[in-house]
Amino acid sequence: MKQDLIHQPEFKTTFQQKLKKLCAQSSVSHIARQTGLGESTIRKYLKGSDPTLSKFEQIVSRTDHSIMWWLKSSQTVQQLWDDMDEGLWEKSEGFTLLYFDDIKLAHPEYGVGRILFTVYQLLVSGCQVDDLLGMFNVKQ
DSSP: OHHHHTTSHHHHHHHHHHHHHHHHHSOHHHHHHHHTOOHHHHHHHHTTOOOOHHHHHHHHHHSSSOHHHHHTTOHHHHHHHHHOOHHHHHHHHHHHHHHHHHHHHHOTTOOHHHHHHHHHHHHHTTOOHHHHHHHTTOOO
16 A cells, blocks of 8 residues: 555655755755765656655655655545544554664664554554564564
8 A cells, every 4th residue: 555655646746846845945965965865866756756665765764854744735645644543543653663773673674654654554454562563573
C-alpha cells in the first residue's frame, strides 16, 4: 500500500510542489546537501520523477518537515488519514519512539517513516505489542 502511494498522481504533484517550495526558500544545492542526495537527483524530482520509497524516507527524515507536511494535500493520502484510527496511530508513534533505536540496530535499512507505517499497519491487522517486538527482533 505504502509503495503504491508513491506512484499515485496526487502524490507526485504534492511531492513535486513541496520540493519546489523548499528549493525556492533555499536552493537546490542546499536541499541536496541537507538530504544527502545529489543535485541531479533533486532536479530530476523537480521535473516530476518519482522518488523510491527509501529516497522519500531519506528526504522526509532529513528535512524539517513531517511526513504529514509532505503528503497532506494529496487526496489519496487525505483519505488514508481520514480513515485512520487515531488511537492506533498514537500507539504506533509511542512504540516507534520507544523502540526506534533498537529497531534501527536490527534493521538499519528502515527509516522512521517506514517503521511508523509498518507498526500502524500491523496494529490495525490485530498484532499486539509483544508480537511487534518479536517481528522487529527487539528485546524488552
